[in-house]
Amino acid sequence: MIPAKFDYKRASSVSEAISLLGEHGSEAKVVSGGHSLVPAMKLRMSRPEVLIDIKRIPGLDTITEEGDEIVIGANCTHSQVMRSEVVQNHLNIVYQAVSKIGDVQIRNRGTIGGSLAHADPSSDYPAVVLACDATIEVEGKEGKRSIPATEFFLGLFWTALAEEEIITAIRFPKVANGTYQKFFQSASRFAVVGVAAVQDGDGVKVGITGVAGTPYRATAVEDAYSGSSDAAEHAVDGIEDLMSDHFADEAYRAHLAKVMVKKALEAL
Secondary structure, eight states, rough: OOOOOOOOOOSSSSSHHHHHHHHHGGGGEEEOOOOTTTHHHTTOOOSSEEEEETTTTTTSSSEEETTTEEEEEETHHHHHHHHHHHHHBBBBHHHHHHSOOOOOOOOHHOOOHHHHHOTTEEETTHHHHHHHHHHEEEETTTTEEEEEEEGGGEEEEEESSSSTEEEEEEEOOSSSEEEEEEEEOOTTEEEEEEEEEEEEEEEEEEEEEESOOOOOOHHHHHHSSSSSSGGGGGGGTTTBBBBBOOOOHHHHHHHHHHHHHHHHHHHO
């Protein structure tokens, strides 16, 4: 299908992008790689009157090591993240996840910031940022702020981003021992269930995507963990918005979540 008619604006700076968002309000959408937004526009699921392109804003496409943290710019493509030696050496769990995203063409165009802002409940990054206790750095008309990943995802395609804010970077603590395990849809390669697990001292931190309308930290698994993968039985404890579609119903996703969490815990 063909998207509905829209105007196109290219921002040359973060401040200009924020100004354009303020000018056009809810009628505007931010685009970078476009691999989340454009398909929705083609299906007429999203009909913005104005697209604000932030792809060429300087400084949003870098990956830097800052002490015990790795900072990934929002405009970094999946391929750029995957090729980064800094990511491979200090944040291998992200490398594992990004290498499983879509295909080469999607990885070459899609961006980490766009994926997180879109908040598709079956995308890969949410599980990883949750398990890593990452921080989403954003900027808007009220200035800059940092949002913990555990507070970022609010619901189906819904995040803590204010209307006139954009993601500028994602700040990850370095992770020495982490894994990402994914059972994917064969056509789209979105996650039916994706599980990120990070060793945290004697415990673990576990993020899950694909199971519910909101990606979540599996705190019941974390609380039950004592070195055994049996804690995976608690993968969906307390989760009420289990998804059901033509790929998998609620019961199948609940079962698969336990299987994939067990696999992730055993891989640590």
